[in-house]
Amino acid sequence: MFSPNHSYRAFFIFLACALSLASQSIPLLKASPATTASQGKNPVSAFQEAMVATASVQVPPHGSIAEQDAISRFERFLAHLDEKMAREETKKVYAPDSFLNDTLKTLHGSSAIRDYFIKTAQGLDSMSVTFDDVATSGRNYxxxxxxxxxxxxxAKGKTIRTIGVTLVRFDREGRVILHQDFWDSAQGVWDHVPLIGPTIRWIQSQL
Structure with missing residues (x-):
């Protein structure tokens, strides 16, 4: 007799195969030596540790030219990120010991972040980010x-439009030391992956 347990087992086998296929076909999801430092760590725990680690780092004074420069540099960098920008500018924008989580990867260090941005850019035809608002609370932007x-x-080359919020902390030199995205990666990526997208939409329809 076919039991519900068999159904769940078959579903998870199917999902594992779909994820494996996605990781091979999408450059930004492939594992690389640059990401191994964060592998196996819970993203929430990694973020909380990064928040604690950066809690006492000196920041540019509020309202200063240095603060405005840091904000503008970060926005310019991500507004039209491409491979050339990633190669040449990442280490100017991100501190050597910086932390980044974009809901797809958790990374430590500007070298790992640069390699990830390069790989991401190589998988894109185009990307543009419009910054709609910036708010501050203490050392958080x-x-x-x-x-x-x-x-x-x-998505057959179609434009995917998503919204999100990024929490940033800067160091004294105005470089990013913490970058945490709050973004629906299902809408931005997974919904458009063959096999996975329909599965996610089916699960959502059952909620």
Whole structure:
């Protein structure tokens, strides 16, 4: 007799195969040596540790030219990120010991972040980010944005439009030391992956 347990087992086998296929077809999801430092760590725990680690780092004074320069540099960098920008500018924008989580990857260090941005850019036809608002609370900066992407291997090259918020902390030199995205990666990526997208939409329809 076919039991519900068999159904769940078959579903998870199917999902594992779909994820494996996605990781091979989408450059930004492939594992690389640069990401191994964060592998196996819970993203929430990693974020909380990064918040504690950066809690006492000196920041540019509020209202200063240095603060405005840091905000502008970060926005310019992500507004039209491409491979050239990633190669040449990442280490100017991100501190050597910086932390980044974009809901797809958790990374430590500007070298790992640069390699990830390069790989991401290589998988895109285009990307643009419009910053709609910036709010501050203590040493935290919240960037609200709208992103439009066209991926080479997803959504048949159509533009994917998503919204999100990025929490940023800067160091004294105005470089990013913490970057945490709050973004629906299902809408931005997974919904458009063959096999996975329909599965996610089916699960959502059951809620």
């Amino acid at each position: 919240y960037f609200r944005w709208t992103m439009e992407t066209r991926m080479k291997k997803l």
